[in-house]
Amino acid sequence: MAISRENVLLALQGIAVPGGGNLVSDDLVRALSIDAGTIRFVIEAKDADAARALAPLEAEARARLLALPGVEKVQIVLTAPAAPRGAPPQVAARSGGASASGGAEPPPSLKIGRHPTPQAGPLPVSGVARILAIGSGKGGVGKSTLTSNLAVALARAGRRVGLLDADIYGPSQPRMLGLTGQRPRTDGQMIEPLHAFGVTVMSIGLMMKEGEALVWRGPMLMGALQQMLNQVKWGELDVLLVDLPPGTGDVQLSLCQKAQVSGAIIVSTPQDVALIDARRAIDMFDKLKTPVLGLVENMSSYICPNCGHEAHLFGHGGVAAEAQQLGLPFLGEIPLNLDVRLAGDAGTPVAAGEGPVPDAFARLADRLIGGGMA
Numbered sequence: 001m002a003i004s005r006e007n008v009l010l011a012l013q014g015i016a017v018p019g020g021g022n023l024v025s026d027d028l029v030r031a032l033s034i035d036a037g038t039i040r041f042v043i044e045a046k047d048a049d050a051a052r053a054l055a056p057l058e059a060e061a062r063a064r065l066l067a068l069p070g071v072e073k074v075q076i077v078l079t080a081p082a083a084p085r086g087a088p089p090q091v092a093a094r095s096g097g098a099s100a101s102g103g104a105e106p107p108p109s110l111k112i113g114r115h116p117t118p119q120a121g122p123l124p125v126s127g128v129a130r131i132l133a134i135g136s137g138k139g140g141v142g143k144s145t146l147t148s149n150l151a152v153a154l155a156r157a158g159r160r161v162g163l164l165d166a167d168i169y170g171p172s173q174p175r176m177l178g179l180t181g182q183r184p185r186t187d188g189q190m191i192e193p194l195h196a197f198g199v200t201v202m203s204i205g206l207m208m209k210e211g212e213a214l215v216w217r218g219p220m221l222m223g224a225l226q227q228m229l230n231q232v233k234w235g236e237l238d239v240l241l242v243d244l245p246p247g248t249g250d251v252q253l254s255l256c257q258k259a260q261v262s263g264a265i266i267v268s269t270p271q272d273v274a275l276i277d278a279r280r281a282i283d284m285f286d287k288l289k290t291p292v293l294g295l296v297e298n299m300s301s302y303i304c305p306n307c308g309h310e311a312h313l314f315g316h317g318g319v320a321a322e323a324q325q326l327g328l329p330f331l332g333e334i335p336l337n338l339d340v341r342l343a344g345d346a347g348t349p350v351a352a353g354e355g356p357v358p359d360a361f362a363r364l365a366d367r368l369i370g371g372g373m374a
């Protein structure tokens with residue numbers, strides 16, 4: 001029998017916390033997910049003392065949930081922030097590069113991941129002229145790589161660019177932009193984004209302990225995304241690129257429901273399997289009434305650095321053909337090149353340098369600017 005979220009919350013509402021209220025009314029239940037017979041969630045106490053006081057409630061919550069029909073397993077994590085409340089100092093950005101890494105700091109005190117605030121429909125983000133969703137049907141096609149490099153290329157072309165890493169299942173932008181270990185500053189209300197290579201950057205991964213968001217679903221995710229859009233001091237931006245998780249899930253839905261997204265760009269490799277999934281992503285954006293602005297082919301051709309021979313490891317031209325068939329613009333192609341990966345791993349996007357690959361990203365940026373998309 002399917003377990004309903006409402007029944008779980010109802011059971012948890014019955015558990016009083018010291019000082020009045022209950023687990024749900026005090027917003028202590030975070031990251032609730034229900035997966036077949038398993039219920040997972042986090043009880044987030046405000047500090048270590050509060051966590052100790054809540055420990056008996058964890059057992060009570062488990063017992064109550066296990067008594068619900070269909071529940072086989074209950075996983076509860078009781079956590080408290082590792083550091084006292086207050087913002088860790090932000091490390092200043094080096095001009096032209098990413099802020100220097102200061103080692104792994106605890107997450108900022110602002111709680112990310114909460115129930116969404118009701119709103120009438122998709123809203124603009126203050127100061128942001130355009131929001132572009134960067135999506136893919138399949139994982140690993142280079143969507144995050146493309147997003148960081150496109151952001152850098154747009155910044156180099158003089159645009160005011162923001163990048164929101166909403167890939168909660170594997171936020172990779174901090175690593176790709178050399179921001180690993182840094183924490184954004186917050187006053188408890190608003191978040192100061194980080195800056196790297198001329199791009200204003202915020203990643204859901206910078207706001208939480210590793211792996212914390214993995215269990216989020218539905219409303220929690222929607223609330224978190226809403227916070228990332230509205231509680232970050234984005235400043236005045238010509239364009240905000242949103243790096244989405246692969247596929248067609250809650251984050252895509254939440255983004256298009258909460259924000260006025262100008263359009264989506266779909267990244268795919270030329271392989272048939274990737275293209276089939278890309279079609280699904282396009283279909284989803286159509287259903288969400290978000291215009292698909294075009295397709296990009298990543299890992300297009302491979303030029304052997306030793307002999308100059310051009311090979312097409314994943315095929316070539318498949319995405320352009322698909323775009324034509326769907327009547328969508330083909331925005332450009334990025335070659336498969338070892339430097340792309342090495343630069344991404346090293347935290348200095350290849351688009352920040354010179355050469356044929358940075359030129360390919362510059363062409364893509366120009367195409368978007370020329371088309372009024374960025």
Ligand SMILES: Nc1ncnc2c1ncn2[C@@H]1O[C@H](COP(=O)(O)OP(=O)(O)OP(=O)(O)O)[C@@H](O)[C@H]1O
Pocket residue numbers: 136138139140141142143144145146167170172245246298299300334335336337338339340341342344345
């Ligand atoms: N054009 C390219 N040439 C060489 N390597 C690339 C290229 N594009 C991406 N890569 C590498 O492929 C791997 C996957 O890329 P990336 O993480 O950007 O994909 P993704 O689609 O965002 O994945 P996920 O869906 O898992 O987030 C990375 O190691 C990246 O460096």
